[in-house]
Amino acid sequence: MCGIVGCVLKNRKAAPILLDCISKLEYRGYDSVGIATADDNGIHLKKDSGKIEEVNNKIDLGEMPGEFGIAHVRWATHGIPSKENSHPHTDNSENIAVVHNGIIENYAEIKESLESEGFVFKSQTDTEVIPILIEKFMDKGFDLEESLRKTVEMINGSYAIGAISKDNPKEIVAARKDSPLIVGVGDFDFFIASDAPAILNYTNNIIYVDNGEFVVLNEEGAVIKDSDGNIVDKKIEVINWTADMAQKEGYDYFMLKEIHEQDQVIRDTLSEKDNISEIVSKLDDINRICFVACGTSYHASLTGKYLIESMAGIPTDVILASEFKYSANALDDKTLTIFISQSGETADTLKALRRANKTSKTLAIVNVLGSSATREAEFVIYTRAGPEIGVAATKTYISQLVCIYLFAAILADNDEILNRLEIIPDYILDVLNKEDEIKEIAYKYKDAKDFFFIGRGLAYPTALEGALKLKEITYIHGEGYAAGELKHGPLALIDKKIPVVVVVPPGNGYDKTMSNLEEVRARGADVITIGPCGVEAIKRESKDSFCVNNEVDEIIAPLVYVVPLQLLSYYVSIERNLDPDKPKNLAKCVTVE
Ligand code: F6R
Numbered sequence: 001m002c003g004i005v006g007c008v009l010k011n012r013k014a015a016p017i018l019l020d021c022i023s024k025l026e027y028r029g030y031d032s033v034g035i036a037t038a039d040d041n042g043i044h045l046k047k048d049s050g051k052i053e054e055v056n057n058k059i060d061l062g063e064m065p066g067e068f069g070i071a072h073v074r075w076a077t078h079g080i081p082s083k084e085n086s087h088p089h090t091d092n093s094e095n096i097a098v099v100h101n102g103i104i105e106n107y108a109e110i111k112e113s114l115e116s117e118g119f120v121f122k123s124q125t126d127t128e129v130i131p132i133l134i135e136k137f138m139d140k141g142f143d144l145e146e147s148l149r150k151t152v153e154m155i156n157g158s159y160a161i162g163a164i165s166k167d168n169p170k171e172i173v174a175a176r177k178d179s180p181l182i183v184g185v186g187d188f189d190f191f192i193a194s195d196a197p198a199i200l201n202y203t204n205n206i207i208y209v210d211n212g213e214f215v216v217l218n219e220e221g222a223v224i225k226d227s228d229g230n231i232v233d234k235k236i237e238v239i240n241w242t243a244d245m246a247q248k249e250g251y252d253y254f255m256l257k258e259i260h261e262q263d264q265v266i267r268d269t270l271s272e273k274d275n276i277s278e279i280v281s282k283l284d285d286i287n288r289i290c291f292v293a294c295g296t297s298y299h300a301s302l303t304g305k306y307l308i309e310s311m312a313g314i315p316t317d318v319i320l321a322s323e324f325k326y327s328a329n330a331l332d333d334k335t336l337t338i339f340i341s342q343s344g345e346t347a348d349t350l351k352a353l354r355r356a357n358k359t360s361k362t363l364a365i366v367n368v369l370g371s372s373a374t375r376e377a378e379f380v381i382y383t384r385a386g387p388e389i390g391v392a393a394t395k396t397y398i399s400q401l402v403c404i405y406l407f408a409a410i411l412a413d414n415d416e417i418l419n420r421l422e423i424i425p426d427y428i429l430d431v432l433n434k435e436d437e438i439k440e441i442a443y444k445y446k447d448a449k450d451f452f453f454i455g456r457g458l459a460y461p462t463a464l465e466g467a468l469k470l471k472e473i474t475y476i477h478g479e480g481y482a483a484g485e486l487k488h489g490p491l492a493l494i495d496k497k498i499p500v501v502v503v504v505p506p507g508n509g510y511d512k513t514m515s516n517l518e519e520v521r522a523r524g525a526d527v528i529t530i531g532p533c534g535v536e537a538i539k540r541e542s543k544d545s546f547c548v549n550n551e552v553d554e555i556i557a558p559l560v561y562v563v564p565l566q567l568l569s570y571y572v573s574i575e576r577n578l579d580p581d582k583p584k585n586l587a588k589c590v591t592v593e
Helices: 014-024 052-059 107-116 129-139 144-154 254-260 262-281 295-312 321-326 347-357 372-376 395-411 415-421 424-433 435-445 459-474 483-488 510-522 536-541 558-575
Strands: 003-008 032-039 042-049 068-074 096-104 157-165 171-177 182-185 190-193 205-208 214-218 221-225 288-293 316-320 335-341 361-366 379-382 450-455 477-482 499-503 526-532 544-548
Touching (some): 003 014, 003 171, 003 214, 014 052, 014 068, 032 052, 042 052, 042 096, 068 096, 068 157, 096 129, 107 129, 129 144, 129 157, 144 214, 190 214, 262 424, 288 295, 288 321, 295 335, 295 459, 316 321, 321 347, 335 347, 347 372, 372 379, 424 544, 435 526, 435 544, 450 459, 459 483, 459 499, 459 558, 477 483, 483 510, 499 510, 526 536, 536 544
Parallel strands (some): 288 316, 288 335, 335 361
Antiparallel strands (some): 003 190, 032 042, 032 068, 096 157, 157 171, 171 214, 182 205, 214 221
16 A cells, blocks of 8 residues: 655755665555655655656656655556646645555545646546545635634544644644554654655654654654543654665565575564463363464464364454454454554455454454554564565464464373474575575466466365465466365366466375366376376476475465465566565555455
8 A cells, every 4th residue: 555754854865765765665665756855945746656666767756855754656546647636735825745654545525626726637536535624724814723623523534644834843733533644753853754764774763653643743752642632641662674684685676585594483473482382371261263364374374274273173253354244243241353464554354353352352364563453452473574565365364373373282282282383484594595496387377378377275275375476476367175065166267278287295185186286187288287296296296386384284384385385476576577575466465445
C-alpha cells in the first residue's frame, strides 16, 4: 500500500533525506512518487507516476529547497497512476500539501459539496478532499492542527495523513486511523513514517502512534495528542533493526537475500520458545483453535491446523481474514483465535482481530514490532525475521512456521519435534547449496503458461504456497491442489507440457502422492518432483527433480520443501526479466479491505 514519510530537520535540506526514506518504502507500493517541501517562498512540489528511480532521473526529486517536508509512494486505489493522481496533493491556493495512506470512503460526497462551494479538484483521488478541507478550515481562522482535526472529523475510512502548510514553518501535523504511522525521534531531526525501515538510517527511536491520535512535529520534537487534544505520554521504543538489515548486501534482489537468510531466521525465531511456553501455560482451558490470516500467512495457518490437530488433538479451523465476518465463527472464551500476519497491519486481519477480541482469547504471530496487531491482541509471538522488503513473503513465512511448530510442540509436550527444529537450518543450507539445480529447472519452464503444484497432508499448504509465489512474481498461472483432489476435476486440465510440481516428502502420504504423480504423467504433464534424495523411482518418473535430505520427513517438510519452490519462482521471474521484489499490482502491506 502507499507509504508516507515526513521530516523536520536542523540546518539541512529535507528533500534528499525524504528521497532516501521513501526509497526504503518503495516496496509498499510503487506506481507513483512525490515530495513536497516548504520554505519562505511557499510549497515546493515534485511528483509523477513511475518508479522512484525513473521519476528521480526525470525531475531530480532530491533537489528542492526547505528543511521540512513530506513524501509519498503510491499504490493506486482511486484514479489511475498519473502525475495528477500522485501525492502530495495540494489545496486550491497551493499553500498546503498532504500525503495520505488509506481510503476515504465518503470522499465523493465531500468532493461534491466542496465543488458546489467553488473548490476545484485536479485529481481523481479520494485524498484531494483532505488538503481542500484543511484549506477551508484555515481560511476560517483555524490553525493547521485544528484544521486537520476538523477534517478528520468529516472523513470516514482509514488514514495515516501528513500535512504541511507554508504558514507553519517547520511543522508537520499528522493523524492516524487504521493505517500504520510511527514517529522517529532523532537528536535534532524528527520524522513520521508508515514503517520503521524508512527511517532506520536516521534513528532507531520509535513512537508507535495509535488510532485516533494526532502528531505535531517541529524542531523541538514530537508531541502526540489524543482526539480531544490532550497530550499523550508515549513511550519511545528503541528497535534493534538496523539500516543494513534493509539493504541488499550484494544480492541482486531482496527476495534472494531474504531466501538466503532463512537458516539464520529459524535460529533467531527459535528464541521465542520461552515466550511461547509462557503463553501456552495460560491456555489450559482452551478447547478449540481458530487461525485467521491472508495469503502466505494463511498457508502458514493451514500448516498449523494439521500440526495442532495431529499433535495436540485440539480441533482447529482456518479462516481467511476477509471471510471472517461472513460466518458466525462460533467463538467463545474457550476458543483461542490466532492471527498470523507479517506486517501486523493487514486491514482484513485487523478487522477480524477486533471482532474476535470481543468473544475469544486472541494471539497474534507477527513480524513487525509494535504494529497494530501486536498492540491489540491479548498474546503476542514475534517472528524474528527482521525487515522483509521483497513483496513476496519468504523468510517471514518460514519464521511463522517455526512459531507454529513451537506452539504445537509445546502444547503437545512433544520434545522430539522441539529437538528436530534445531537441525532445520542445516537442511535449508543443503538446499541453498544446490541453488543452481533449481536455476536450470527454472530456465526450462520459464515460458510455461500454467503450472500445477500438488501435495498431500502437510505438503498441501506447501504446494499452495509454491503456486502463490509463482503467480505473484512471474505472472504465470499457478494452481496449488491437494494431490488426491486432482481427480475430482482439475485433472481435465492436465495435458502435454503442463508442468506439475509434485511435493512428495517421505512419510505416510508418499505412496499415494507418487500414484498421483503417475496420473498426471500418464496425461503427458511435465513432472517436476521435489522429494527425498536417493530415490530412484523419483528420478525415473519425473522429467526434472530436486532432492532434499531424506531425513526431512513429512512432519518437518513444510520448513524445508518450500525453499526450492521459492527459488523456482524467483529464477523463473529473473528469466522472464521481471522484478521479483516489486510485482505489479501488489503491495507489501495491504491496509485496505
Ligand atoms: C504473499 C504475500 C501476501 C501476504 C498477505 C498477508 O507473498 O506476501 O499474500 O501474505 O498479504 O500479509 P500479512 O502477513 O502482512 O498480513
